[in-house]
Amino acid sequence: MVWRDEHGKRLEDYPRPSVAVDTAVLTVDDGRLAVLLAGGALPGTFLHPGETLADAVLRSLRDKAGVVGRSPRQLRVFDKPSRDPRGWVLSVAHVDMVPVAELAAALTHGGVRLAPADDASVLVGLPYEQGEIVAAAVEAVRAEYRAEPDPSALLDEPFTLAELRGLHTAVLGEEPMRDTFRRYMEARLKSTGETTDGGRGRPSRTWRRMSAIPAAATRG
Amino acid sequence: MVWRDEHGKRLEDYPRPSVAVDTAVLTVDDGRLAVLLAGGALPGTFLHPGETLADAVLRSLRDKAGVVGRSPRQLRVFDKPSRDPRGWVLSVAHVDMVPVAELAAALTHGGVRLAPADDASVLVGLPYEQGEIVAAAVEAVRAEYRAEPDPSALLDEPFTLAELRGLHTAVLGEEPMRDTFRRYMEARLKSTGETTDGGRGRPSRTWRRMSAIPAAATRG
DNA sequence: TTAATAGTGTCTGTGAGACATTATGGT
DNA sequence: ACCATAATGTCTCACAGACACTATTAA
Numbered sequence: 497m498v499w500r501d502e503h504g505k506r507l508e509d510y511p512r513p514s515v516a517v518d519t520a521v522l523t524v525d526d527g528r529l530a531v532l533l534a535g536g537a538l539p540g541t542f543l544h545p546g547e548t549l550a551d552a553v554l555r556s557l558r559d560k561a562g563v564v565g566r567s568p569r570q571l572r573v574f575d576k577p578s579r580d581p582r583g584w585v586l587s588v589a590h591v592d593m594v595p596v597a598e599l600a601a602a603l604t605h606g607g608v609r610l611a612p613a614d615d616a617s618v619l620v621g622l623p624y625e626q627g628e629i630v631a632a633a634v635e636a637v638r639a640e641y642r643a644e645p646d647p648s649a650l651l652d653e654p655f656t657l658a659e660l661r662g663l664h665t666a667v668l669g670e671e672p673m674r675d676t677f678r679r680y681m682e683a684r685l686k687s688t689g690e691t692t693d694g695g696r697g698r699p700s701r702t703w704r705r706m707s708a709i710p711a712a713a714t715r716g
Numbered sequence: 717m718v719w720r721d722e723h724g725k726r727l728e729d730y731p732r733p734s735v736a737v738d739t740a741v742l743t744v745d746d747g748r749l750a751v752l753l754a755g756g757a758l759p760g761t762f763l764h765p766g767e768t769l770a771d772a773v774l775r776s777l778r779d780k781a782g783v784v785g786r787s788p789r790q791l792r793v794f795d796k797p798s799r800d801p802r803g804w805v806l807s808v809a810h811v812d813m814v815p816v817a818e819l820a821a822a823l824t825h826g827g828v829r830l831a832p833a834d835d836a837s838v839l840v841g842l843p844y845e846q847g848e849i850v851a852a853a854v855e856a857v858r859a860e861y862r863a864e865p866d867p868s869a870l871l872d873e874p875f876t877l878a879e880l881r882g883l884h885t886a887v888l889g890e891e892p893m894r895d896t897f898r899r900y901m902e903a904r905l906k907s908t909g910e911t912t913d914g915g916r917g918r919p920s921r922t923w924r925r926m927s928a929i930p931a932a933a934t935r936g
Numbered sequence: 937t938t939a940a941t942a943g944t945g946t947c948t949g950t951g952a953g954a955c956a957t958t959a960t961g962g963t
Numbered sequence: 964a965c966c967a968t969a970a971t972g973t974c975t976c977a978c979a980g981a982c983a984c985t986a987t988t989a990a
Contacts, residue, residue: 697968
């Protein structure tokens with residue numbers, strides 16, 4: 497049984513856009529926030545029938561960039577009518593933040609490379625509205641990193657506060673204040689009770705992320 | 717010149733979804749947060765060729781609900797494959813918060829009415845994923861009202877702090893703390909230097925929203 | 937005068953920002 | 964012993980939460 501409207505027409509009898517998904521895969525490489533490009537553009541694909549947006553994102557990451565096992569989150573739809581010379585295409589932008597080690601295999605594929613994510617000269621060279629997508633992705637990730645210690649789990653555990661602060665500096669593009677950063681983050685981490693050895697200076701205590709959210713955090 | 721891919725196919729040769737926009741028009745009616753329903757559902761429409769999502773939203777509000785002159789903002793895409801029995805339809809959800817006076821004319825149209833926006837029994841009765849859309853819209857508006865005095869300009873200026881607090885109570889679904897609310901909001905409002913008259917008790921000072929954002933607010 | 941509402945004063949605790957000091961390792 | 968780095972202590976300021984008190988009007 498096929499649905500028909502008051503004119504006897506089916507949905508497919510009206511013009512429809514193509515719907516694409518594009519994903520800004522961000523990482524921190526050599527202390528800099530970077531975005532993965534596959535063939536000079538963000539990995540993306542057209543949405544297939546019966547597929548969710550999330551499924552299409554995973555498929556495009558696997559096929560275009562060799563990245564698996566991730567769960568990007570949706571940013572918003574980019575719909576400027578002139579954005580794609582091929583025709584009428586909407587893009588649902590997504591973002592994910594990935595440890596650079598997980599991209600090592602992907603980067604051996606041809607055409608897959610990392611570019612600085614906060615460099616305007618790189619972003620304006622991207623096709624379609626992908627420069628805006630990367631900018632929105634960076635802002636979304638920064639908002640998360642302002643509120644939580646390494647929410648995307650880029651650091652291997654355990655880690656020191658100096659390592660964490662270095663990561664956040666790279667993500668935010670500026671140094672968080674030393675004392676405030678320490679106090680704020682220590683309250684959101686679990687101490688291992690151990691310290692590093694080697695290196696110069698006094699050894700650091702090491703930390704892990706909170707495993708479960710304490711009940712108090714859900715109150716108000 | 718028509719674009720063709722490596723198989724000689726155009727974009728339209730591949731299956732495409734229908735793309736709809738749906739808008740949760742929220743308001744505060746009689747001290748309760750309410751959502752506008754047109755014919756038992758959120759006002760929405762299918763996206764037309766050459767049209768932006770924002771344009772489609774405005775068209776649907778005008779045609780379905782008689783609401784004009786607004787600028788709803790995008791929430792996210794709802795894409796559950798089974799969400800629409802008519803076929804493959806994505807919905808880009810939007811939200812707007814409107815003074816109830818602006819809806820007076822709209823509510824005289826047949827089929828247009830207000831329903832409580834935080835009443836689960838109403839929301840589960842909505843078609844498609846519109847219950848979830850309303851829930852997301854309510855949460856988005858509440859987040860704005862936690863941070864700013866009446867960001868959607870539901871109150872006519874000038875207004876008293878009691879009126880403002882009553883509005884925020886309705887939006888948030890709970891009473892903000894009296895002292896904290898006053899101090900927080902006074903810093904974000906401009907006093908008229910005048911007071912109300914009439915009514916019982918001591919007259920209230922009256923207030924307006926900030927016209928421009930002070931330079932200090934843009935620092936850090 | 938009293939009730940009702942608006943507005944002010946102030947005490948306490950918490951946390952940010954800033955800076956000084958101590959601790960603990962390698963060289 | 965000295966340097967480098969980590970960690971701690973503490974001072975001040977701002978603000979949230981709480982509560983008591985004063986002010987101004989109508990009835």
